Amino acid sequence: MMVQIAFLAASALVFLGISGVILRRNPVVMLVSIELILNAANIILVASDRMHGTTDGSLFVLLLMPVIILEILVAFAILIALFRGESNADVDELSSMSG
């Protein structure tokens, strides 16, 4: 039952994360939503481990954590560079590479 709840929560997080990416225009919020998705992935990996008695998933989570941190850093660097000097951080204004 516990594992089932974990999966349920993870699914909720995934869904909310994806909708955050699609629905919000502020780049920071989009990034944060992506973090939600990654956390949901963590939960699923460990819950599957608990369900099957393996430890592979946890190992993968260990690998995943530095990735999460680094990706945040890089993404923020890009965002700052993109929106430097703008008055408003709106992702919809980055539409010049069209066609």
Add this chain to the structure above:
Amino acid sequence: MSLLSTILMALFGLVATGGAIAVVWGRDPIQSITALFVTMAAVGLMLITLGAYVIGLIQLFILSGVLFVLIIRKAVWLPWGERSRDSIPSTSTFGWILLIVLLLMLLNSVFQTEMDPGMYAESMPSAPDESTINWWYALGLLIILAIAALVAMRIGWNKSAEAGDRGGIA
């Protein structure tokens, strides 16, 4: 035993989900970031409940705490713009349709899946016993409270963070 872990898991799951909803519907980015911090802490607690102690601790402290600090520090460098304009979630019809489809798929898969422990049921690491759980949970809750207090202080400290003022925590 399993009842306790189930209840705890449900509790943390609710907190996580609530935090995720706050992320998506946050009024401004600071709110979303704070909500993320809460969600990640809850996820860490869920991991601990599931039995992955080390990972759960890392998640709790490093990911949620350190990451939260990092994000806040960086986020203040970005222009905020008007709250009202940003906070309304919007997307094209295409996006709404896809989100609904995704929701349906997730619900479908979650409620259809058999949670079968499989043949390793006997060799599963048992949930931590009450004594350890108490300590872990006390520690965890303490830290959450501490950080939440810090954040509240911080936000109250410098209300002009919303206006894009540099301030910076450290």
Add this chain to the structure above:
Amino acid sequence: MPTGEIKILILLIPLLPLLGFATLGLAGRRLGHRSIASVAISTVALSFVLSLIIILSVGVNDELIRVIFLKWTTGAGISVPLGFQIDSLSLAMIVAVTFISFLTNIWTASYMRDDPSASRYFAWLNLLTASMLLLVLAENYLLFFLGWEAVAICTWMLIGFRFHRKKSIDGARKFFTIGIVGDTSFLLGIILLAISPLAIESNGISRSLGFDFIAENIHALPLNASQSAELTYLATAASIFLLIGIVARSGLLPLSIWPADSTQGPAATDVMVQSIATMASGVYFIARAHTLFMLSPQLLTVLAILGGLTAVYAATVAMVKNDIRRILAYSSISQYGLMFVGLGVGAFSAAIFHFLMHAIYKSSLILAAGSVISGTNIERDIRKLGGLRQWMPSTAHLFLIATAVLAGFPLLSGFLSSNAILHDSLFLYAISGWNRFAGVLGYIAVFFTVIYSWRLYYRIFEGEYKGASDLQPMEASRLMNIAPWVLVIMSLFAGFIGLPISSINGIFYYLENVFSDSIISAREFSGLSPGYSLAWIVYGGIFIFALRIVRSIYLLQNQDTQKIKVRSASVYRVFWDEYGLEKFFRAVFVKPGTWFTGLLWRAFDEAFIDRGVVEGAGRTVEKMSFITALFQNGYVRTYAAYFLLGIILLVWLASL
């Protein structure tokens, strides 16, 4: 001479001119004219000396000496050794080839004295000599074919030597196109031979294509007619394809349209093509592979008749043409026709005898014609010549003697050799009436031969000079005249090797062991047989009769001759048009071919490939990228939605 020494010497014989080709080809530009000529002449001269040494030391041998340099077996199990076979036939041929090539090179050295592209010409001339030597010495069909093709390439290069002139290019292209058809057929014949039971070696698995090997296999066949059908079909089919190749190469009807147009290069090219190399390869092949052809006697008879028809055809056309070298080319076609009469009838030794004699006197004629042309400021039309005897006495005398030999003045070499063939076809062991018919055709050709040859001489050297009055014809230089004089003197006496007298160990005796299995084998003469005397008398009669006609037409312009000219105008036109052969080929092959390739070019290559495929690919890519560009509106969230779409699809697919 021990075999080891022979091996080295015989290898050197084709190798030396090959080295000459390499030297002149690579370094010829930098050498002075003297060096170029010396390199070219010396390689061939050395080969000639070596051939003489070998032929004198081997003597008359009953056995065949085979010299193998490299053994090689193809993946299909056919063994193709790089080897030469030395018997009387090949020795006679290499002596003849090297000798005539040597004299031709000397003549060319004088002709090309001031020509900047001399090294190129000498290089190809040397390679042609080397290729012909390889062809003659080859001990198997495939190596022979290599020499055959090499001869074709060299001929093509030499005909089109003056490549700035359209006529040269056209002539070369004509030869090459017809040659390709023939060569393909020839190769097909070799392949059929290779898959036939004749080529299987004693171990039953591998195959060999040696001339001698296959001849032995044929000899070992049971004498009765119960050979397997497969063998008969394959052997006959192979022979037919091989013969088509020979028809194309030696200018027999109907593929006799190329030698006349091949006379656009220097005169030395004509010598090689007509007397000793290109057209000769066909004759040599039939002599060499006669055992195979004797399995299909009907084919040989067809060949004889074809040769007879060719002889008559070419002789009549030669009577009405006006270009000196074209007349000589038709003369060669006619004489080769006569040789094929001999080959088809089974008189192989006689045919080879005639071939050798023809090589000598025709080379002399061609070189003398070259002297005439270069001495009259490149005038090739005999209607504009005449009376050149006063300016070119030496050339005139030599031309007169050579013409007499060609026409068949009694007891000169042309008379003796033509008669050998005609006699054999009519009187000796004639197995079918068709052979006699071929012989009759030959006599008819003789009649016309006398006419055209004397006509040529009279028109050039007698009468009045009809050329431009301000140009003075010049005699050729001494150096240039050496070669034709040597040849013409030889042609006076060379015929004696073929006198049908038993006390002379002549050419028939020499070639006997090669052709011992032919129908007409070694002659046994007890003096002049009645048949021979009759043949000689008939020939002499024709000669005198034709000579009288010629004299009356060309020298004594009286009333009767005028009437003859008027009445025969339509016949004249037929001859002039070469019986419409050229027009036929143009209408049937050239025009549709050009139309078809034009179609392929415009409709297929330009329209389909250039515009349709190449440009079409570009346009398609452009259109598709236009379509895909519609999806790229630049909004990050739209792209995120696309991601989501992909995720949904993946999850859905994974759940299936």
